[in-house]
Amino acid sequence: MRRVIGRMSAGAGAGSPDLLVEASEGEPSEQHLFRVRTAIGAGGAEIRPLTTAPGWHVGAVGGDLLVVGSASLDRAGTHWTLWRAGKQFATITSYAAKPPYAPRPMLDRVADRRLPAAVLYPRNHVTGRRLPVLLDVYGGPGHQEVLATRARWLERQWWADAGFAVVTIDNRGTPGVAPSFEKVVHRRVADVVLTDQVDALAALAGKHPDLDLDRVAIRGWSFGGWLAGLAVLRRPEIFRCGIAGAPVTDWRLYDTAYTERYLGMPGENPDVYAHHSLIELASEPAGDDARPLLLIHGLADDNVVAAHTLRLSAALLASGRPHSVIPLTGATHMTAGGVGEQLLRLELDFIRRNL
Secondary structure, eight states: OOEEEEEEOOOTTOOSOEEEEEEOSSOTTOBEEEEEEEEEETTEEEEEESOOSSSEEEEEEETTEEEEEEEETTEEEEEEEEEETTEEEEEEOOOOOOOSOOOOOEEEEETTTTEEEEEEOOTTOOTTOOEEEEEEEOOOTTOOOOOSOGGGGHHHHHHHHTTOEEEEEOOBTBSSSOHHHHHTTTTOHHHHHHHHHHHHHHHHHHHOTTEEEEEEEEEEETHHHHHHHHHHHHOTTTOSEEEEESOOOOGGGSOHHHHHHHHOOTTTOHHHHHHTOHHHHHTSOOOTTOOOEEEEEETTOSSSOTHHHHHHHHHHHHTTOOEEEEEETTOOSSOOTTHHHHHHHHHHHHHHHHO
16 A cells, blocks of 8 residues: 545445555556445455556545546556546546657566566667667655656657667665565665666566667666766676766765665764765775766755765765766756756767767
């Protein structure tokens, strides 16, 4: 179960109201709505699915009105329907522009941990033509990337059409699989997350021989930016270059409620914090295999402050490691006003030059 949405009327004479919940049942890339009977009789609890079509379903309830939003790989956007007394009586029309293409990622579960993963090819891909790999990551707690919804893959299709096999992996620590899958990262986030990404990438290459693992780039934002930096600094034999957007480079500088949940108290676990610090890694002497990093950061970021990137850049410079920095004047944690779209071309140029 992911979330209890609210209570639904059980009907006249039916006793306590039922619960409406969002949950996954065996497939973490999908989410469905379930009605849970709370007035338990001799037959025990009753759980009834309200959605069955593949995809990602969300809901809202008020009184006897149920609103369901459904997204999938088969159609663009989210389809909203209104229900009362178990019957659909209306839909909410969307006037959003339709995307010019329909991505078809190949979703899978790989490695012995059955990690959710996906591969997305260019639309004109010819089987047998090997492609450089772009590992597009987030990987942080509380968030999934491998979802059975078309919107999740639109930007990634742009990257694929630029000549890459785009790979996305949900490592342990992300939701949707099991509580134990999430909790295993406690105080060892870096080791678990990076190991899962590397192992899943190798497993996917075993199934998809067109993935050229001699040419792998990685990009990510926020937690994903930290993960991209970690990958390039720790595993340069695998990752030829990386793009780290708004990365957390020193976890002592980040939100205490978030960080201490996963790494513990900094005063009690200084070695854990040092082990997760990109600045510590960047300060090590650079070898011949040092790989280039592109750092991007909004100077008005009030979530991951710009000092993270500035301090990482100073450490990279001091150790002689190749890197570039794009400061975004006036930008906060997430880019707006078309800046993100302009950055895509700069990122593409960086990756092409370094693969």
